[in-house]
Amino acid sequence: MCLRVGKHGGKIKRKIGNINGEDVFCSPIFTKELDENEQKHISTIVKAIVDTQAYIDDENTNPGYVLLLKKPDIDFYQKAVTKIVAIDVAKKFLNDQQALFEGYKNGRGLIGATAAISWEPRDRTFELISYRSKQHWGTKRQIDLKSVQQMDTNCPSTFDNYDARNHHNRIVPNSPCPILYGIRGNDAEELVIASTQVNSEPVESWLLFETNQGTDNHLQKKQIAHIHPFESVITEGSVVVNPFTIQGGHVLFTIKDTTGTISCAAYEPTKEFRKIVRELYIGDNIVVYGGVREHPLTINLEKFEVKHLTTNMVKTENPVCPICKKHMKSKGTKKGYKCIKCGETSVYPTIQEKPRTIIKGFYEVPVCARRHLSKPLKRMNQETQSDTASFNENQMTRHIESS
Numbered sequence: 236m237c238l239r240v241g242k243h244g245g246k247i248k249r250k251i252g253n254i255n256g257e258d259v260f261c262s263p264i265f266t267k268e269l270d271e272n273e274q275k276h277i278s279t280i281v282k283a284i285v286d287t288q289a290y291i292d293d294e295n296t297n298p299g300y301v302l303l304l305k306k307p308d309i310d311f312y313q314k315a316v317t318k319i320v321a322i323d324v325a326k327k328f329l330n331d332q333q334a335l336f337e338g339y340k341n342g343r344g345l346i347g348a349t350a351a352i353s354w355e356p357r358d359r360t361f362e363l364i365s366y367r368s369k370q371h372w373g374t375k376r377q378i379d380l381k382s383v384q385q386m387d388t389n390c391p392s393t394f395d396n397y398d399a400r401n402h403h404n405r406i407v408p409n410s411p412c413p414i415l416y417g418i419r420g421n422d423a424e425e426l427v428i429a430s431t432q433v434n435s436e437p438v439e440s441w442l443l444f445e446t447n448q449g450t451d452n453h454l455q456k457k458q459i460a461h462i463h464p465f466e467s468v469i470t471e472g473s474v475v476v477n478p479f480t481i482q483g484g485h486v487l488f489t490i491k492d493t494t495g496t497i498s499c500a501a502y503e504p505t506k507e508f509r510k511i512v513r514e515l516y517i518g519d520n521i522v523v524y525g526g527v528r529e530h531p532l533t534i535n536l537e538k539f540e541v542k543h544l545t546t547n548m549v550k551t552e553n554p555v556c557p558i559c560k561k562h563m564k565s566k567g568t569k570k571g572y573k574c575i576k577c578g579e580t581s582v583y584p585t586i587q588e589k590p591r592t593i594i595k596g597f598y599e600v601p602v603c604a605r606r607h608l609s610k611p612l613k614r615m616n617q618e619t620q621s622d623t624a625s626f627n628e629n630q631m632t633r634h635i636e637s638s
């Protein structure tokens with residue numbers, strides 16, 4: 236998460252939240268950047284907050300904070316979102332930038348913090364996060380599911396709210412954290428409307444974040460031979476091994492391009508998505524999107540696009556005798572067919588084109604199995620360009636996901 240701070244913001248301000256009854260605004264312009272003394276002063280405030288508020292005991296919590304006077308270019312973000320960045324590399328980068336920083340435990344929080352600062356959104360979304368009052372932390376969240384479904388229908392610019400088929404309420408986190416819910420969408424204003432439609436326990440505070448969720452920022456276009464473990468890729472190929480199901484309900488198939496072959500998988504948690512994957516056939520040309528697993532090297536499908544469907548010819552029946560109009564009998568495997576009445580023979584059975592049940596286009600995993608960074612199909616071709624946005628995103632609170 237990243238916050239940009241400055242002084243003497245202009246008169247134009249925009250409400251982006253409310254914390255304990257007090258409205259929070261951001262300003263699109265600062266007339267004064269901060270100096271090193273102010274950077275030091277802010278770092279003591281940040282340190283005090285992290286020291287008292289972070290759940291250090293949680294094994295998945297590795298906080299870190301970074302204060303930079305100048306925004307670095309986007310390279311660090313690109314690396315962090317597409318690859319694994321070593322902590323030493325991040326620390327060296329921060330020292331080179333004269334950053335004030337501290338990493339706790341394994342220090343990996345520094346990587347996310349630095350990536351958030353260096354992000355320049357080419358596509359971005361928003362998330363409205365609402366928070367619970369302290370007395371409710373750790374207890375079951377009181378949220379009316381019907382109102383979430385209704386909000387999902389009423390607010391078309393939001394996404395990944397609810398998975399009707401798998402009964403999964405995606406706006407609610409699983410952890411016992413202070414977050415009540417997070418609604419993601421393309422339009423910050425509609426998120427505010429959306430949150431008023433969710434019936435829940437009292438919301439103590441809420442804040443709008445600019446995010447890279449749902450942008451596919453983690454994906455890189457690659458040819459198969461250049462794909463490495465732990466990357467997330469977009470690659471095009473043709474199916475060379477038909478989909479088959481293994482124990483546990485996972486569906487696997489193989490694609491190839493001019494450089495090599497690779498396995499693709501739709502794992503059990505992707506539910507009904509596997510049914511579509513099973514419809515693929517040798518010769519189909521597809522573009523796959525997903526993260527790469529190491530052993531065995533496999534693309535874990537997030538979505539795919541069918542570009543070309545092969546014609547699938549199948550034997551439908553034994554050939555019909557042209558004289559007697561009766562079906563011939565097989566003489567054995569690959570030995571052809573013979574009419575038992577008149578002795579007429581034929582080499583080939585009747586072949587027909589098997590109708591395909593899949594059509595060209597995009598297919599994605601259901602909401603319940605979606606990764607935070609995966610771009611939902613409803614966002615395809617409607618990327619939000621930050622330069623056309625109604626307000627400068629740079630001053631907004633950022634919440635970014637890394638790979």
Ligand code: ZN
Nearest residue numbers: 556559574577
């Ligand atoms: Zn015959």
